[in-house]
Each structure stands twice: as C-alpha cells, then as structure tokens.
Amino acid sequence: MSKTESLHYKLCCEGAKWMRKQEWSSYKIVAVELCTVNAENPDVWGTTGFKSMMIEVKTSRGDFLKDKAKKFRTEDDEYRHYALGNKRYYLAPEGIIKPAELPISWGLLEWNGSMINVIKEAEEVVCENMGEVAMLCSIMRREGVRTGIFNYRKNK
Secondary structure, rough: OOOOOHHHHHHHHHHHHHHOOOOOOOOEEEEEOOOOOOOOOOOEEOOOOEEEEEEEEOOOHHHHHHHHHHHHHOOOOHHHHOOOOOOEEEEEEEEOOHHHHHOOOOEEEEEEEOOOEEEEOOOOOOOOOOHHHHHHHHHHHHOOOOOOOOOOOOOO
C-alpha cells in the first residue's frame, strides 16, 4: 500500500473516480489498493456486476517495466488465468509509458496534473480469474456483510 500523500495513492484515487464515471458502463463497486489472496492485486479494481476493470498505477518507468515483465501480463496460456479484469489499463503521469510498449489488449491512461486522458482504449478480454469472486467477498466482509444464507424469495 502506498502512503496517502504519495503521487501513487493520488493517482489510485483519481483512477477510481475515472472508473466510476465511465458512461458506457457504470462501475458500481470500485476498490483502491485492495489486498487479497489473489496472485494479482491491482491498484484499482471495479465491477459493474457483469464486467470488471483494473488499473495499474505506475509513477516511474522502472516500475512499469518491472510490472510489464510479470508472467500474467503475457499471452502465455500457463499464466494468463492469473490476470484480472475484462479491461486492463495502466495509469501514469504523461510520458512514462509509450502506447507501443503496452501488453496486448491493455489501455493507457495518462495524468496531466489535473485530469486523466485516455491515450489508448483497452480491448475487452475474457477474464478467466475466479479471484474476482475473492475480491468481492473480501470487500463484502470488510464492509460488514456477514456470512450466511441470503434467501430473497422468503416464501412463508
């Protein structure tokens, strides 16, 4: 987790606000820096209930290059199922990441100091990671939803 005064944390919060405002699909649940048992814990993750999006925030070129080298950023079938999100973005200050360097299907968001600009739109992909269910369960537990049977039919 990043410190609350850091650029990284500021961009995580800006990315979360950007995600919530997407007109084409309202992201109902958005989490910032949620750590779970997943192999991948994105800086920002959100879901519409049908689809999901993740944002990785990078504040330095070195951090981006290290992240890009992760096995589940590749199209390698052995590791692909660890990746989260139907749409995947990097968010960085202007000039840190070149669009040509992005992993296949990833999008690029840039922070210009006052707002986020979409440099490259992410392509929608099939998310094969059941870890998204773990993320939702983690959010529910942290927000006070108790375990149990939830019967919404309630026939008498």
